[in-house]
Amino acid sequence: MNGSKPTSPRAARAKAGIRPDIDSKTYFFSRWEANYARMLNSTGVKWIHQPKRFKLKSQNYTPDFYLPESDKYIEIKNFLSEYSIKRDREFRELYPELELELILKVDYLKLEEEYAHLIPNWEFNNSKWVDR
Template structure:
């Protein structure tokens, strides 16, 4: 619970767990409602039942960036900066809208660009886990367009757009 001197800073929203066995009602801050569907990890595992996040998932800088969208909690500064570039270029985007079932893993690309019908993944490092997940995704969903922005490409984007975008994060 987000408490500040005993008072919630943000009004929470009641939702129902998506596990059909549980269906427990629980509360979330608004920025988590789109992304979180289960009341606990065990309910998530019962329904999804697979590895859902990268082993490096704890190393990002998650948070709401009010200059982008007060209802989205970005995983990293890179994702937030890419969203700022999309906004600057007036490119329509949706943040992490779909989870793809890869069998052994699940995969949720960072962005979807509806006008191009393309997913974008922002990736600093392609470790064994990420490479395997990327390979499985391309095998299982060959018609789905996915572009991976690597560190090299991100650095190029940063060099080109950082001077023009307020709120750019380092």
């Protein structure tokens, strides 16, 4: 399991844990990550959670997902702090050959609107999901 630094007060309170309906070994750091994995599963997109740690100038960075069929990294962000913006900028500067897509709050909410009613176990803000 890779660690990460929360980049917003909400990220620090995120519902982290394993979701057995997705994978019995993958530890998700937030319900947004878990729901994104559910959406990928339901659409048949292959994914790897926190696939690789990249060395940046002043820190390491591990994107949330890698989509091997499209050779793309995904980072899900509720809030872009200065720390997140700096990390994103450094990643793009040091690894220009790699594609990194940010899924921001507005993007996530659109995905939720489109998929939540179709996917079992979708976690909402006040879900009673409990780590087992």
